[in-house]
Amino acid sequence: MDAADQHLGSESGVVDRLRSDLARRAHQEGLVDATVAYLDTTYLDTSVGRLLLAATGDGLVRVAFESEGHGAVLAHLAGAVGPRILRDDIAMAPYAEVVTAHLDGRLQGADVPLDLDGCGGFRREVLEYLRTIPVGETRSYAEVAREVGRPRAVRAVGTACATNPLPLIIPCHRVVRSDGSVGNYLGGVEVKRRLLAAERSMA
Template identity: 45%
Template structure:
């Protein structure tokens, strides 16, 4: 006897209603590959590109946040809609609550600063370092950006090297180039 989709959905619905889903998971197709999205009740907590192994990403979040993780895509409907519009070029600024639990204090500062770089423009690692009050800490800034748990929505792709070289990207340089090209239309 197998558990069918209707039973699974009923379970997810009831688990959500009772507040038992600490981390909801969804996936979506995008021009930069399938995205794995995760949200806590506080907000979007993780986006993974498809070069990352799904089981490993879920396992990591289970260890760091909570093992009460379930495929509960509804919680991510608003995020998915905004991402669709972003990839279509019709949305410039995301308006979704973010959960920074997977980020340390310094990285959080860096990423919040990064989130203020306007759509279609770029800043240098040094700019961001100055912005967070550690002008000589651009290397630490690079590390913080590299560990961005919420890429695309927190636009670490907008940080490049002084002089315009593209720098690095956790999701790989082709994706960074694609995103920058999308934004400069």
């Protein structure tokens, strides 16, 4: 590391510290629409890469895989809940802990508020149903459609799963194809397979 790099390093160190302080003061003044944090999961058994977590004052509002494009997710969030979005690792720590627990097999007991205000109608019904699928079990898209009272809306169930704002927390990965194959997953089919295998072994 040469002198210039060292200088840059100390500079960004100061700015990081100032950012945390900014988030704290902005909260006190009620200037925050949403807080975000990044969660690196690569050290966990079920790594899903780098996750973006976002919360409003009402609760966790978004969990996003890297494949969704974190920049695009943030921009969309700005439109949905407001642009005053700040990174705040401290405020997001409880949410990060819950997501980590989900990936780490310590599922029970962890509970945080969720903000599902942006999801209405059929999509909301599907998401609420998904939350009732126990660990270690799966449902087919057709079964979910039947359970929410719209047996012919199999495709719409697929869409609701694919646009789940809180993957991992709302277990859309527990919905599979009727033929037993795992089906698609925003985080990648391989991740879905590993999540299901891990849950089967802990259930």
